[in-house]
Amino acid sequence: MEHSSDKKDAGTSSVVNGHCDAGMVKRPAGGPSQPPAAESGSQRPVIESWREDRTRSVEDNEMSLPSLAAAYTTILRGLGDDPQRQGLLKTPWRAATAMQFFTKGYQEKIIDVLNDAIFDEDHDEMVIVKDIDMFSMCEHHLVPIFGRVHIGYLPNKRVLGLSKLARIVEIYSRRLQVQERLTKQIAVAITEALQPTGVGVVIEATHMCMVMRGVQKMNSKTITSTMLGVFREDPKTRDEFLMLIRS
Amino acid sequence: MEYQHDVEINGEDKYQNICKHNGLCKKEKDSKDDTDSNKLSHIEKAYTTILSELGEDVDREGLRRTPLRAAKAMEFFTKGYKETIQDILNDAIFDEDHDEMVIVKDIDLFSLCEHHLVPFFGKAHIAYLPNKKVVGLSKLARIVEIYSRRLQVQERLTKQIASAISEALEPAGVAVVIEAVHMCMVMRGVQKINASTVTSVMLGTFQDNPITRKEFLDLTIRK
Numbered sequence: 055m056e057h058s059s060d061k062k063d064a065g066t067s068s069v070v071n072g073h074c075d076a077g078m079v080k081r082p083a084g085g086p087s088q089p090p091a092a093e094s095g096s097q098r099p100v101i102e103s104w105r106e107d108r109t110r111s112v113e114d115n116e117m118s119l120p121s122l123a124a125a126y127t128t129i130l131r132g133l134g135d136d137p138q139r140q141g142l143l144k145t146p147w148r149a150a151t152a153m154q155f156f157t158k159g160y161q162e163k164i165i166d167v168l169n170d171a172i173f174d175e176d177h178d179e180m181v182i183v184k185d186i187d188m189f190s191m192c193e194h195h196l197v198p199i200f201g202r203v204h205i206g207y208l209p210n211k212r213v214l215g216l217s218k219l220a221r222i223v224e225i226y227s228r229r230l231q232v233q234e235r236l237t238k239q240i241a242v243a244i245t246e247a248l249q250p251t252g253v254g255v256v257i258e259a260t261h262m263c264m265v266m267r268g269v270q271k272m273n274s275k276t277i278t279s280t281m282l283g284v285f286r287e288d289p290k291t292r293d294e295f296l297m298l299i300r301s
Numbered sequence: 302m303e304y305q306h307d308v309e310i311n312g313e314d315k316y317q318n319i320c321k322h323n324g325l326c327k328k329e330k331d332s333k334d335d336t337d338s339n340k341l342s343h344i345e346k347a348y349t350t351i352l353s354e355l356g357e358d359v360d361r362e363g364l365r366r367t368p369l370r371a372a373k374a375m376e377f378f379t380k381g382y383k384e385t386i387q388d389i390l391n392d393a394i395f396d397e398d399h400d401e402m403v404i405v406k407d408i409d410l411f412s413l414c415e416h417h418l419v420p421f422f423g424k425a426h427i428a429y430l431p432n433k434k435v436v437g438l439s440k441l442a443r444i445v446e447i448y449s450r451r452l453q454v455q456e457r458l459t460k461q462i463a464s465a466i467s468e469a470l471e472p473a474g475v476a477v478v479i480e481a482v483h484m485c486m487v488m489r490g491v492q493k494i495n496a497s498t499v500t501s502v503m504l505g506t507f508q509d510n511p512i513t514r515k516e517f518l519d520l521t522i523r524k
Contacts, residue, residue, distance in 0.1 A: 110356035118354040125347035125354070126418065132344040132372075133379045135452055141415045142452065149418040153355065155489045160356045189488040193363045196348070196371040198420060198484055230357055230364070262420055266411040267377045 110160040122150035156191050156198075159228035164243050167225065171215030172248065180291070182206040183219045184299045192263045193230035201259025201275070203227075204299040207244055208251040208284055208291070219244070233259055233278050241280040252283030254295045344372035378413050378420075381450035386465050389447065393437035394470065402513070404428040405441045406521045414485045415452035423481025423497065425449075426521040429466055430473035430506050430513070441466070455481055455500050463502040474505030476517050 126146035130137045137146070184204040192199050203223050207214075226239045241255040256279040265272055285292050348368035352359045359365075406426040414421050427441050448461045463477045478501040487494050506513050 114356065122351055122354050125350040128347040129344050129372075129375065129418075130452075132340040132347070133375060133452075134340075134382045135379070141454060145416055145418065145452075148416050152417045152419060152485065152489055153351065157355045157357075187494055194367055194370055195374045196367065197374060198488060200484075200488070230352075230355075230367075232363060262422075263374065266420060266422070267374050272409055 108161055108163055110157075112161065115154050115161075118154070119147070119150055122153065123147045126150055155228075156189075157229055159225045162225045164222060164225060164247065167221045168214070168218055168247050171218045173213050173215070174211060175209065175213045176211065177209050177213055178211075178251070180206055180208055180295065180298070181213065181216075182295065182298055183216055186220050186223050188223055188227045188257065188259065190227040190229070190231045190233075190236060190259075192261060193232055195263040195267075196230070197262045197266065199231070199233065199259050199261050199263075201257060203240070204256045204258075205240065205244070206254045206285070206295040206299070207248065208253075210249055210251045212248045212250070214244070214248055233257060233261075233276055237278045237280045241282050245282055250283065252281070252285040252288075252291060254282075254285040254292065255280045256296070256299060341369075341372055341376065344375060345369050348372055377450075378411075379451055381447045384447045384450075386444065386447065386469065389443045390436065390440055390469050393440045395435050395437075396433060397431065397435045398433065399431050399435055400433075400473070402428055402430055402517065402520075403435065403438075404517065404520055405438055408442045408445050410445055410449045410479065410481065412449040412451070412453045412455075412458060412481075414483060415454055417485040417489075418452070419483075419485045419488065421453075421455065421481050421483040421485070421498075423479060425462065426476075426478045426480075427462065427466070428476045428507070428517045428521070429470065430475075432471060432473045434470050434472070436466070436470055455479060455483075455498055459500045459502045463504055467504055472505065474503075474507040474509075474513065476504070476507040476514065477502045478518075478521060480522075 123146035126149045127137050130142060130145065135142060137143075182205065184202075184206075186203040186205070188199075188201055188203045190199040191197070205219050205223075222240055222243050226236055226243070237255050237257050241253045244250070244253045244255075256277065258275055258277045260275055264270075264274060281292055285295060345368040348371045349359055352364060352367065357364060359368075404426065405428075406424075408425040408427065409422070410425045411420060411422045413419070425445050427445070444462055444465050448458055448465070459477050459479050463475050466472070466475045466477075478499065480497055480499045482497050486492075486496060503514055507517060508514075
């Protein structure tokens, strides 16, 4: 399938998984209502990220399945195995569906997940949700990344349903990702949804592309963090957050 | 070494239609070298299709060389197809008058689920009772590598490792236990994060004698 001709910014990566702005390449007609195209040659400001559009729908998934399965059959043959043997007969379809599941974040919008779970509370102490299991796919090797996410924020009259923090993690992690970008996207989404006094996100993950191949270091972990607002400006707040997630 | 049933299982017989090993023979390997880069470019094109069908922009900076990297990664994950047991074992079998249990445990293992093409990884514990012949210890880990770097099912992987050692050394007994976590169960589907799968194959004395088996299990699994 070719990309539609109104693909914007050929050559610059202003697509959502390249930076925190909206509007990835649009699928050609055949899917449901197309999201509006961004102005060509411009980058949407970060502030819009949580309103980003879906780039894929359930119907798109069904339509892509045959070509995905055909691609996987080619891969199996290229690797030297026999796609006709019993264990591999339905593998192209299973692998295609699995890969669609691993990238289901493209089908979801932050705004859908959050809209009705923001509450007015007179609470201004730190709220932390830690040890959120996270599974993502490395965009460079298409191999899993998994680990834990710890999120903390200081509410400013508005709090968020706690599971919604985990759902934000799900939306952004179920994509082809780079750990640095994932951390930032989560922090920015929470900031834009709640306008809190500060947000801190720490991700600790194992990259299978480093463990299973390449340098093959089994025990290595990658840690990234994004601190916004008072978490960035006030070292004591940051320290409190880091201590609480470590305990 | 020839074990007919295994040739069918990993499909090599039907596809390659040459040797009885569970992988390519050396001469077959040589004749296929010139088509390897051809195969790589097919796999690369397949990955480009996959990326665009998933809704991504294949021209964005992070994804530009991903099809090639993913193809090479996948080839690395299935490099076991190109290796043979004979290549790695031939010069490392020694005559020793030792008949006590030899265990190599906690061998890190990484494989690909043949049903979903998603990794599974864990540890293998191997023991054997030598019968006048011992094998270089790292060769046990290399046998694990050859069979695990393929599209596998954990049950078959365990059995292939045990059979290979059995045929190479003709020991009094062989035991292989694999404990692994399957990403296809953790990242998708039923999504059970802490579940792990344990499979074992006991041959010879390990199968017949419960005390020998217990000794092995006590030394490896029970902490």
